[in-house]
Amino acid sequence: MPTATPAQHTLHHTGSIVEVQQLAPLIWAHRCHIPEIAASVHPGQFVHMRITEGSAPLLRRPFSVLDANPRDGTFRILFKVVGVGTQIMTGFRAGDPVDMLGPLGSAFNVPRANKRLLMIAGGIGMVPLYFLAKKLFESRRGIEVDYWFGARDAEEIYLLDDLRQWCNTVVPVSEDAGFEKRGRVTDFANEWGSPNLVLTCGPTAMLREVQRITRDMNFPVYGALESFMGCGLGACLGCVLNTTDAGYERVCTEGPVFDLHRLELGP
């Protein structure tokens, strides 16, 4: 008779916020102390965070991890204030408790053979790619990264100094006149060179463009996707996206990192 095996390890953690930074009017970064997550999270993975003890908002909110320091047991999330949950999060202070599930979902995988990477970040889509650029630099694998960072306003482009330490080139692009390159990142596809692999994260409209361009240019591309989430654990089937070859897949479990060419991103 099979016997019950208790949970091997838990993905449900409590910890605390140790540092709160405001990087731009609507952009905040919280450093959290949860050693289990800091020790095991990979770029692309996310945490699913309880915002309040009450019911406004009720559901958890998912956030990608910006970077992690296994030595002191901390990691950061970076978020943009877009609604009720993220507004409440701006009131969090060092010392406040946090309740998180994580690390969840799939991570970016950069095969050994890929030496020239192109990263295309849109807005807060910079988060998982920042973590990946940092990790690749620290791995000393001799990988060259071109990091394109697009946003509507120059104000929404930050942490460039960090990125410049780790990347071959960092190209900020905004729709206002804040940087040399004005427009959307995808307007400059002819300057993207010939990478072995493209990694991207950002709004769906941008991902759709990146999908089209990389298909035309025949570049392999992986993207970190978003969707509304319930459980974050694969149970509710609420977070799915449609794939071309396997029907609906869960962003929280099969994703958030997907081969972008497999996804139906709609018109």
Next chain:
Amino acid sequence: MTAAAATCVDLSVKLGSLRLKNPVTVASGTFGYGTEYAHVFDSTLLGGVFLKALTMNPRPGNPPNRICETSSGMLNSIGLQNVGIDRFFSEKEPNCQRIASAGVTIFANLAGQTIEEFEQLIDHLETTTAVHAYELNVSCPNVNKGGCQFGQDQTLLRELVIATRKLTQRPIIVKLSPQVTDIAAMGVLCERAGADALSLINTFPAMAIDAQSRRPVLNTIAGGLSGPAIKPIALRMVYQTAQAVSIPIIGMGGIMNATDAIEFLLAGASAISSGTANFVNPNAPVEILRGLEAYCIEHCVDRVEQLIGGLQV
């Protein structure tokens, strides 16, 4: 009450011919097939698990967006996505067997589109000992051709209960739709047709609109409302139905903590399910269980069954 007596609360409850080791279960569609929460808590602590809806053929489900948050609740339109009965046996059944062997009662939630499909599902599931009872999902408001008409059409509902009752020794539980004028009358109808228990309630048809884009938030426009927003209605429905029937009721709808669960027991439920709560706090079922035990100790209740229908009016 002494500490020794404190550990002696009898948490088990009778549900028709079944005895659950405790009244805390997880609602269908919120707990997958029992493996998804393995890294969060030990599901063998639960009194019961209601599996995600099953259909004969695999169903892809609805296009996204499938869920969104509303005031104190959420909408879902999953569209009964499931692997179908064959893959249930090859992929999911072994784990159900594992949980079942730890004393957890397993309820298969059946979502046939016809009486024949319900019958076929039971035929297949009779071959496994991993399932102890059948919950007929006659109330899923999501799929046009799905359960909706069974839950709302008295003749059809009676026919379904009679037909499925004949096929098995295992309890038949009808999960009622709240989308009826008189839910107690539907409960009575099911009892007379031979149902062994009732689950209530399923979600309420509801919708959300994004004023910025002027579009519905869900792809299907409407979905099912669950969570704390529906709790007072669920509680009233459980109470009224419990007054009208003598078969046991599994109560659910917005149960977030032990206090909510106790309220449902007092209203007449013999067991409870947490659903949306599992998304908010994956540890909710275990916390409900511990809280229930603590309440019993505090109130000198030595058998949790003493709480069932204990509302003083």
